[in-house]
Amino acid sequence: MNHSITSHPCDNVSLAQLTELAQSGNSEAQYILGRLYNDERIDGSEEDKLSFYWLQQAAEQGHCEAQYWLGLRYKDTPTDMKDNTLALFWSEKAAQQGHRHAFNTLGWVQEGETGMAPDYAQAVAWYRKGAEQSHNLAQYNLGRMYRSGTGVEQNDTQALYWFKQAALQGHCASQERLAYMYGNGKGCRKNLSLAALWYKKSALQESSYSQYQMGYCYYIGEGIKQDYQQAIYWFRKAADQGDDGAYNSIGWMYKCGHGVEQNYSLALEWFHKSAECNNSSGWYNLGCMYRDGH
Structure with missing residues (x-):
């Protein structure tokens, strides 16, 4: 010591x-x-x-x-x-x-996470106290409760608001949730550009889900200019963290020669990796490769 x-x-x-x-x-x-x-x-x-x-x-x-x-x-x-x-x-x-971290801890306890009987309305009340003091995890948790309608009336507008407050403080999971809501028009008008922006912020914090979503956005040009090189970059980042959807997407890019030199052997390898994780698209694409003699 x-x-x-x-x-x-x-x-x-x-x-x-x-x-x-x-x-x-x-x-x-x-x-x-x-x-x-x-x-x-x-x-x-x-x-x-x-x-x-x-x-x-x-x-x-x-x-x-x-x-x-x-x-x-x-x-x-x-x-x-x-x-x-x-x-x-x-x-x-x-x-x-007035300890703001304690507010969030109490919300977590009242959700029943320690084995105690849950009191969701009380959990919301504690999360709100923390959120109003700019505690980013409490803001995220309050947004999560509004999104699911747990302990409070379901309200996507409120969920979006609290996710955004936490996201602006750099909270990775909130950035991811905010991106999803912008991308699907939940609590706001659909905005694919903002969805891509927030997915990128989360992806840069190593969220494998957001890294996959960035790959998808770049691949099809959703909310951002299409760029196969960027697409495979982000798919690889997600794949490095074991994302089975990314395995399948990399396989597809090798199969089609998008952003990489076409290579059926590597496509087969990536589809295998995806299928081994029971990804349905991976299984389907693997079957197609065998059917077509690749």
Whole structure:
């Protein structure tokens, strides 16, 4: 463990000095110790137990960040310390002090993701609190709830609005959802150019789905100028992440000689890869290759 502290308010304090401060009741020192032991922990180890201990000491003194992190620890730990009731308790304590990350955590808990009985309306209420404080994941989750009509009346206009708020902050999944909604006219007038723009932003963040969609947009010229070279570039990016649709599309481009030199052997290879993933188009194109003697 690094025994010097350089990234917290107790700068240039050794671990021994920090521990002494924590033992004297300094809640900030207790919180920092809890985070340090959390960063160094192996689940179930002595460091893991010390992380819980010091976060608990700070949380009980009303330290907001400690309350939030203690809630996370109780929610996420794979050890016998896992306690969803305490996760909810400490997350609520942090939320009562306005901790925006806690709002999102509580929404997630109320969706039943920790095994507790779901309360979707309450989940929406917590996500909204976080979203209104510009928490991008809470904005995404609120958009998701509006899109599906879970815990709130279904409303694509609201879904689009919240996805856009998160997307503007660089949230990858929101960019992907926003692109889909523009491309399909959900909550807005259909706009293929905006769909392509947002798919590209998400694709640049390594979303395999968006990379495939960019390949498709470039291949057929949907919302963007047709460009076979760009199409196969993005299909390959998606294929590198195991996207079976991209396997099929690369096979098709080799079969047709679009953006690459026509090569039936490589087309067959890519169709095989797609079919092995049970992609129906991959199976169909593979069958056609055998039927036609390629």
